[in-house]
Amino acid sequence: MPNVQLPPKESNLFKRILKCYEQKQYKNGLKFCKMILSNPKFAEHGETLAMKGLTLNCLGKKEEAYEFVRKGLRNDVKSHVCWHVYGLLQRSHKKYDEAIKCYRNALKLDKDNLQILRDLSLLQIQMRDLEGYRETRYQLLQLRPTQRASWIGYAIAYHLLKDYDMALKLLEEFRQTQQVPPNKIDYEYSELILYQNQVMREADLFQESLEHIETYERQICDKLLVEEIKGEKFRDLIDKFLRVNFSKGCPPLFTTLKSLYYNTEKHIGNLKEAAKWMDEAQSLDTADRFINSKCAKYMLRANMIKEAEEMCSKFTREGTSAMENLNEMQCMWFQTECISAYQRLGRYGDALKKCHEVERHFFEITDDQFDFHTYCMRKMTLRAYVDLLRLEDTLRRHAFYFKAARSAIEIYLKLYDDPLTNESQQQEINSENLSAKELKKMLSKQRRAQKKAKLEEEKKHAERERQQKSQKKKRDEEEEEASGLKEELRPEKLERIENPLEEAIKFLIPLKNLVADNIDTHLLAFEIYFRKGKFLLMLQSVKRAFAINSNNPWLHECLIKFSKSVSNQSNLPDIVSQVLSQEMQKIFVNKDLESFNEDFLKRNATSLQHLLSGAKMMYFLDKSRQEKAIAVATRLDETIKDKNVKTLVKVSEALLDGSFGICNSQYEEYRMACHHLLPFTSAFLPAVNEVHSHSAALNHTSNYDVLANEM
Known part of the structure; x- marks a missing residue:
């Protein structure tokens, strides 16, 4: 029923529908829709059908909403209202590109519609279509030259496009219209x-x-x-302020100045002992949230996840688990520390759950900016608004996202290299080597374990349901129905994903776009593409990494693995082989891999990190040189400059993870040498006498400061 003009009675009802929508009186709006559509003459009225769909969408009835809006559009495809409503519907479900198309179609039918132009401009700035945003703001300025927002929006468009002259010209022209007395x-x-x-x-x-x-x-x-x-007066005042507080010994100054504290040697690697003393500190003032959080962080660094959660529960909401509440509050320092702890413990599903929770936080932060596009111009918080837009553009550069993304990629790579078996597969593997009696005993034990796990899962499920019901009461019912529930993140499902490399790439893409100046981004990319056999993308990754730091030890490993892999390929297209050969020649300068590796070792003879990577590659290229490679990696003489806990632990892990084949005796020799060098570091304590040795060492140095990694 295209272009049907409603008579006065129905026209007034339609206006009331619009008003009900604006005032969120959705049920009343549906009543007025029914009054129009129940009249046989207007049962197919396109704009009313579209508004009914939009109202249903606000009540969480997504499928019905699309059905009515599309039907309304089909019935009146020449109606700018129907196109506008369809755009609003698409926008509500984050389909911003589709919404923009709808708005543009609406403007073809009513080119000077202010509301549609405003809505279009909001989506353009959300999607950072700055050229389109400038064009739309110009139209709004022409239509409403007396409105403040028209001038400000147009000026901001030029500012973001870095046309500063035009932005300043517009701002000054607008400023001169403001009647504000000088005093x-x-x-x-x-x-x-x-x-x-x-x-x-x-x-x-x-x-x-x-x-x-x-x-x-x-x-x-x-x-x-x-x-x-x-410039100078501010610096003088800050200098005086700092000097006064230094003399007073003001504790909060530490948080301001701790970035200057970079000496890692006073950090001796006994994280459990550090957590113990931090727990002692927080017990002296249990109302101090800072010390509580600091203690929880130390506990997580020591892999004491349950204890850390209990510590945080002192300040979280009652009636819900601390872990869930911290997720709701987007407490990402806690979540990223949890990720690392779970990763160290090999609990990959739990770690991935936290990674995805952090990713969801960043998605929500990106989406939440939508509300500020109109608010900030209305309230004239223009500097803060531009800062917000710039922050959102580089949001995933944030350290919290990088930590979560890096861990997620590392875990997905691990799961690709060494997939977890499911229960039935593991049972088959185990049963092959068991007698009938042992098999019966094992199956009985498994059944009991499964029953116990099922009961625990049911208990957890019941608790989750109780928490969800409790939270549902606190929210507006209609809004919750409209937003829908997110897919539950289940650790056991996440760690048995079918396509780990594809999942890793999802976390990699924002890093490639926003953290291209960090060499680890490109090396993580290489590790993914290496496993996918994407030679040109591998080349791209190592070239970008090489441009940042050609002497990076991890890059050195990637280069040798890449070159070896290329030389083993015989079925690459000629043009690809030619490109790879030319580019690799620039890096290796006609040296064979063994010579390239030897030069790397000579160049970095005083750096343990570099010696470790070079030694790994020595064994990788020639398995017969195991003893020589291990000797290079385990050097601890006085010429080595980086004999810190982190690097020494990396070497010990390499001796255990197969990087040098089987070398148990060499590992034990190295552990003892490191224990002698760093007697307090728990990673090097003897497994049997750990507690005794630790206590004895502490008794000898009662005044020695036990420090762990800082926040």
Whole structure:
């Protein structure tokens, strides 16, 4: 029923539908929809059907919503309302590209519709279509030249496109329209002045910026920022402030200055003892959340996950587990430390669950910016708004995401190399070597374990249901139905994923886009592509890593594995072989792999990290040189510069993980040497007499500071 003009009665009802939608009175809106659609003349009225669908969507009825909106659009494809509604529906389900198409179709039918233009501009800035955003803001400025948001939005578009001259011209033209007396302090006018000044500084107009700030200084509310913008006075004040607090011994200054503390030797690697003393510290003031968190972090570093959760539970919400509450609060320092602890313990499913929880946090943070596009321009918090947009653009550069992504990739690589067997496969493997009596006993034991696990799972499930019901009461029922429930992250399912490399790539892509200046990004990429047999992508990865640090020990391993793999290939296309040969020649400079490796070892004779990588490759290239390779990797003489806990532990792990084949006796010799060098480090304590040796060592050095990795 295209282009049907509703009579006055139905037209008023339709206006009430729109008002109900705006005021979130969805049930009333559906009543008015029914009143129009129950009339046989208007039973197929496209715009009413579309609005009914949009209202149903707000009540969580997604499938019905799409059905009614699409039906409405089919019935009135020339209606800008139907296209606009379809765009709003797509937007609500995060289908931003599709929503933009709908808005553009709506504008073809009503090119000067303000609301559609505003909605389009919001999606364009959300998707960072800055050219399109500038165009739309220009249309809004032409239609509403007296509105503040029209000028500000258009100026921001030029600012983000780095056309500073045009942005400053627009801001100044708008500023001159503001009737603010020179002696009056107005917050929004102050923010406009400071935003202008920020654009000037970004345009390298430093002298103009200084003159500008001095001209309008009396009208600026943020006096501290004025002083910061001016270079020397602020530094003098900070210097005096620090000196006074140093003399007083003010503890909070540590958090400000700890980044300057880089001496890793006072860190001797006894994390359990460090956690013990931090627990003692927090017990002296149980109301101090900082020490509580610090203690929990030390516990996680010592793989004491349960104890860390109990420690945090002192400050989490009652009636729900601390782990769940910390996830709800997006407490990512705790989650990233959990990831590392689970990874060290080999609990890969639990680690991956935490990785995906962190990924969900970053997705939500990206999505939550949508609400600020209109709010910030309305409230004139322009500097903060631009900072937010820039933060969102580089969000996944954040250390928390990098830690989670790196661990996820490492675990997926591990699961690809050594997949976990399921219970039935493991049972078959075990049963092959057992007698009938032993098999019967084993099966009985497994049944009891399965029964116990099932009871525990049912108990956990019941607890989750109870928690979900409790949380559901606190939320608005309609909003929760509309948002839907997220897929549950199950550790046992995550660690037995069918395509671990594809899952690893999902975590890698943001790192390649945003953390390209970190060599580990490209080396992780190489490890994935190496397993997928993607030679050109391997080449791309090592070239990018080589450009950052050609002497990186991990890169050295990747280069040799890559070159060896290329030489073993006989079925590569000619053009690919030619490209690989040319590029690898630039790196290896006509040297064979053994010579390349020997040069690397000579160049880095005082670095244990480099010696370890070179020794690994020595054994990789020639298994007969095991003794020589182990001797190189386990050097502890006085010329070695990096004999710290982290590096020594890496060497001991390499002796156990097969990097040098079977070498149990050599490992024990190395462990004893490291124990002599670092007697407090738990990783090198004798397995049997660990507690006794540890206690004896502590008795000899009662005043020795036990330090662990800092927060």
